[in-house]
Amino acid sequence: MGEFELIRRYFDHAAAGAGVIEGIGDDCAVLQVPAGQELAVSIDTLVEGIHFLSEIPPAELAWRLIGAAVSDLAAAAAQPAWLTLALTLPKADPEWLEPFARALAECCEQQGIALVGGDTTRGDRLVLSAQVHGWVEAGQALLRKGAQPGDRVLVSGTLGDSRAGLESLLHPVSAPTQEIRWLQQRFYRPEPRITLARALRPHVHAGLDISDGLLADLSHMLDASGVGADIETCCLPLSGALAHCYPDQALNWALSGGEDFELCLAVPEAAVTTCLQLAEQQGVRLTGIGRITDVPGLRVNDAEGRELAGLAQGYDHFKESP
Amino acid sequence: MGEFELIRRYFDHAAAGAGVIEGIGDDCAVLQVPAGQELAVSIDTLVEGIHFLSEIPPAELAWRLIGAAVSDLAAAAAQPAWLTLALTLPKADPEWLEPFARALAECCEQQGIALVGGDTTRGDRLVLSAQVHGWVEAGQALLRKGAQPGDRVLVSGTLGDSRAGLESLLHPVSAPTQEIRWLQQRFYRPEPRITLARALRPHVHAGLDISDGLLADLSHMLDASGVGADIETCCLPLSGALAHCYPDQALNWALSGGEDFELCLAVPEAAVTTCLQLAEQQGVRLTGIGRITDVPGLRVNDAEGRELAGLAQGYDHFKESP
Structure with missing residues (x-):
């Protein structure tokens, strides 16, 4: 199974979503941030053996990856919108990919985030980078700065x-x-x-x-x-x-x-x-x-x-x- | 050197850029897409031993990573705006990080793209995921579809x-x-x-x-x-x-x-x-x-x-x- 077949079979399900003009399959996803909203962006990487055990069930890994990434949008008080996923895999194993992709789709739906693009590469360790994009009303992003004595x-x-x-x-x-x-x-x-x-x-x-x-x-x-x-x-x-x-x-x-x-x-x-x-x-x-x-x-x-x-x-x- | 020190020392230089409201250092980057523009997004991963030789000079790796990623924006006819970088490193080695970060900053400046966020993790192989964001006039993204007989x-x-x-x-x-x-x-x-x-x-x-x-x-x-x-x-x-x-x-x-x-x-x-x-x-x-x-x-x-x-x-x- 080649890269394109892998993407088509497992990850081309969830491209529909608010503001998605072009989803998976072109050189870029093309996206529309609604008027009056700013874009909040965060990227999170999970490395096999460092952030998760090799034995982790693929469905649990999908939930964990997306949950952790979307949590950065919560930290900014942003509404989840779009996900891109960079996936480095030792091999294109349907036994792993099928439950991972299914859980990913479920989790994305629950979080209201649409998978709009990604990159699938080969490597000897599983590495996953999830980049999440959300919207927040202009000037309203929740930040780390601003805490005041007495709070x-x-x-x-x-x-x-x-x-x-x-x-x-x-x-x-x-x-x-x-x-x-x-x-x-x-x-x-x-x-x-x-x-x-x-x-x-x-x-x-x-x-x-x-x-x-x-x-x-x-x-x-x-x-x-x-x-x-x-x-x-x-x-x-x-x-x-x-x-x-x-x-x-x-x-x-x-x-x-x-x-x-x-x-x-x-x-x-x-x-x-x-x-x-x-x-x-x-x-x-x-x-x-x-x-x-x-x-x-x-x-x-x-x-x-x-x-x-x-x-x-x-x-x-x-x-x-x- | 810890993760936060590493980011501060090597990657906290380039957060200024058009539309950057909050750059590196918060849970999310907060960004403003100009009115009338759509957002073009692409993510590219390079894996040591698969996409590049272990001996590649770190400066060349930075140029290659960013050049390849920004090229996806060219493919959509989008203007480069923002970069996020997920970096998985075997160790926090200043001998590698210093020339890599310097070349990254040079290359970003040349391409007119601002580093606004990222994630730095440890792993036994070097893996780099660069996500690029660009702007394109609404409805004007260049796509793969649309070629017509006679073109x-x-x-x-x-x-x-x-x-x-x-x-x-x-x-x-x-x-x-x-x-x-x-x-x-x-x-x-x-x-x-x-x-x-x-x-x-x-x-x-x-x-x-x-x-x-x-x-x-x-x-x-x-x-x-x-x-x-x-x-x-x-x-x-x-x-x-x-x-x-x-x-x-x-x-x-x-x-x-x-x-x-x-x-x-x-x-x-x-x-x-x-x-x-x-x-x-x-x-x-x-x-x-x-x-x-x-x-x-x-x-x-x-x-x-x-x-x-x-x-x-x-x-x-x-x-x-x-």
Whole structure:
């Protein structure tokens, strides 16, 4: 099976979508951004053996790839529109391609994003680069900069589940419980917070999605905004499954586990109630975990108000890993 | 050196550009397509050991990557605007990154394209995915479909040089002549035909860039347009360097060598003279090599008008290689 046949057979399904003038099959996709909207663009790469295990089911890989990429659009409060996919494959194996392409189509449909182009190449390791394009009202993109002293720090959902799900895959338990399976789904199928981000956008000063871990990502927001923050560990939203299955690691993973793909937002005090109400209407948990200050740096305090010192190392260690 | 440091040090130079509201450093780049313009998007991947030799100088790799990607914008007659780059690296080696990033910046400036975002990941092989974004007047994107029986087939520049340049790198000659070095530059530093494509666009029915080889790419145009074509080998534009250094392979490489990144256009007879004049004004060779017909298929005829039969195999063979 050649490249063109492969594309035709597996990936030429989803080219229809809003603003798609020419989809897959020409040198370029030709696209129309609606009037009054800006374009938000992000590219994410997953490398076999680095970002995912070789044994990952192809359908789960598709969900993970698209979920993680679309989450960057949520971080900008943009509406998903178009996807391009660069796929480097060891071989054109229908046993792999068929479930991958089917899940990709399902996931794209669920996220409201149309596959409009890509490139398929051969390589000895599986490498996937997903570039997502979304629309956001002019001047309304949610950015990392803009957090102000006094803002509350809010996070959506629960933190650390994805890292726990990965742990249970790396060190399988003999009889996975429903809780373990739920944690694995949190790892495999991140749910980008598009609807929440777009509803909260008018009330929020700054925001991003948590991909590298709360401490790393919140630090990015603080750096971009030129502020600091105090975080209270007692407020971190933990799922029952995480707390129950991995009680000893739960806090650490919530702080720096990464790949939660939840939102972290800086919200002025006066807008916090509105944000909490909007989240509740969507059935999404939204939790205050701390406050922006004018003292540079990120401090994490325990229930007695003592600053946790050992955390900086974990954070630096992450920064060192490319 | 961590990922963030790497990006800051090497790739945070070129975010300024037309329509760039937010460049590198946030979850998404935020971009503004000018009113009345459509967005043309293409993604290209280069894999170490498949698309380039491991020994390729990093600067040449940057030029090749961007030249090949921007050529897809030329194929759509779009003006280059923005680039995102997904880079998978075995290690964060300044000896490699420094010349690569410098050449990338130079090349982007020459092509008028701004690096607005990317993703840097670790992997055991070098993999680069460049996504290019351009603008084209609404409804004016040059497409593969639209060629009509009676149209002349025109190609820009000369064909086969890039393949010859590669050959001279795979099987080095002891004392490379100026001609050999010129062929290698044709391989390393493709010159996307943006200016030519945009000038010719109003006069052209269909077009694409020659990346897979003339026969393969012209066949794509014929398939998309539902037509056929007759090509005359005697008309193929060969450089003096190619004809002199590789006389026995010149014709074959011109037909199916690939990576020429020249334009192949279907032009109505009445507009051919205008197109030739426009090309001449730009100092770019433009050559008629055959004609679109209503007989399906692509026929290649020699100087005596005999159809060359063996070529189909070469073409099929290429199609089979993913």
